[in-house]
Amino acid sequence: MNVANGEISREIGDVNLAYMLLAQKLVKQDRVAAMFRLGISSELADMLAGMSLAQILKLAASNFLLCSFRLNEHASMSAVVGEGKDTTLQQAHMAILMSARTLQMQKNTVPA
Amino acid sequence: MTRKTVLGEVREVQLAIELIGLGARLQFLEAEVGLSRERLIRLYKEIKGVSPPKGLLPFSTDWYMTWLANIHSSMFYNIYQFMKIHSDEEKVWILIKSYKLYLQQIAAQDSEPILDFTRAYTMVRFFDSDMLQLSTCSRCAGQFVAHAHDHKSGYVCVLCRPPSRAGKARGAKRGAVAGIAGDGMVFGVEPALEGGLH
Numbered sequence: 001m002n003v004a005n006g007e008i009s010r011e012i013g014d015v016n017l018a019y020m021l022l023a024q025k026l027v028k029q030d031r032v033a034a035m036f037r038l039g040i041s042s043e044l045a046d047m048l049a050g051m052s053l054a055q056i057l058k059l060a061a062s063n064f065l066l067c068s069f070r071l072n073e074h075a076s077m078s079a080v081v082g083e084g085k086d087t088t089l090q091q092a093h094m095a096i097l098m099s100a101r102t103l104q105m106q107k108n109t110v111p112a
Numbered sequence: 113m114t115r116k117t118v119l120g121e122v123r124e125v126q127l128a129i130e131l132i133g134l135g136a137r138l139q140f141l142e143a144e145v146g147l148s149r150e151r152l153i154r155l156y157k158e159i160k161g162v163s164p165p166k167g168l169l170p171f172s173t174d175w176y177m178t179w180l181a182n183i184h185s186s187m188f189y190n191i192y193q194f195m196k197i198h199s200d201e202e203k204v205w206i207l208i209k210s211y212k213l214y215l216q217q218i219a220a221q222d223s224e225p226i227l228d229f230t231r232a233y234t235m236v237r238f239f240d241s242d243m244l245q246l247s248t249c250s251r252c253a254g255q256f257v258a259h260a261h262d263h264k265s266g267y268v269c270v271l272c273r274p275p276s277r278a279g280k281a282r283g284a285k286r287g288a289v290a291g292i293a294g295d296g297m298v299f300g301v302e303p304a305l306e307g308g309l310h
Contacts, residue, residue, distance in 0.1 A: 032195060032198055032199040032209070033209070033213060035194075035198055036194050036213065042198060073253065075251065075252060076252050076253055076254070079249075079251055079254075079271070079272055085271075087221070088221050088222065088223045089183070091217075092183050092184070092187055092221065092271070093252070093254065093271045095190070096183075096186050096254045096256070096271075097252060097253070099190035099194050100253075100255040
């Protein structure tokens with residue numbers, strides 16, 4: 001039980017680290033494009049760009065996954081996955097939903 | 113009126129090179145780049161090896177409504193809208209950047225771009241002049257390119273409700289696309305499309 005838990009924590013840590021490093025690389029390459037791909041705000045993008053490796057390692061070593069599902073509604077998810085759609089169309093559908101999704105999140109957070 | 117500086121001119125040339133590389137038409141270059149027509153034509157010939165194509169720009173919104181074109185248009189416009197809100201660059205660079213992201217997206221999907229640069233630019237203008245709008249699909253909540261003033265309620269997108277013949281035969285579909293879009297308009301565009309037609 002404990003061994004299995006340790007294993008899971010390590011795997012989560014690995015995913016977190018890979019995710020954070022990739023995210024930072026994207027932001028450093030092209031800030032706006034990275035915001036688009038990752039679905040993050042400009043503040044978060046700037047913060048990511050400025051993080052040191054030590055900070056990233058510390059944040060990554062967690063029991064919680066840092067990245068989350070972005071198709072976070074059942075309706076959208078099943079629309080994309082459903083009915084044996086071919087890969088190209090599925091990707092296209094995803095691209096359309098994703099770009100609007102980040103915008104919707106921005107819209108919700110901006111006036112607050 | 114901006115003063116002519118050497119650096120300013122270099123920037124204009126860079127912009128022109130970028131745009132020609134993406135397949136921009138001469139009319140668009142003349143509108144967006146502060147270089148003389150002669151210089152633009154010369155640049156175009158040097159980069160492409162051929163004279164710029166003649167003929168009018170596409171002016172029908174119907175093209176964007178056909179099945180595959182609508183998918184690609186919606187993909188591009190969603191990207192463009194994101195860039196417009198979050199990027200502080202000039203409008204023409206936002207257009208370039210979004211179009212490149214669209215091309216990357218298509219490359220990642222292993223398919224061919226259906227929306228050429230001229231169509232993309234024309235679409236942005238259609239949106240600006242309130243001839244097109246984004247409608248939200250009632251099933252997947254995605255935003256899709258639609259005619260302006262179409263009633264929005266109960267709208268279902270082309271991906272959630274594909275037409276019965278969609279995607280069956282590429283060649284046949286392209287023919288159909290041209291059949292609708294070519295209605296009463298000059299069609300001097302897209303080598304890719306023309307390749308599919310003849």
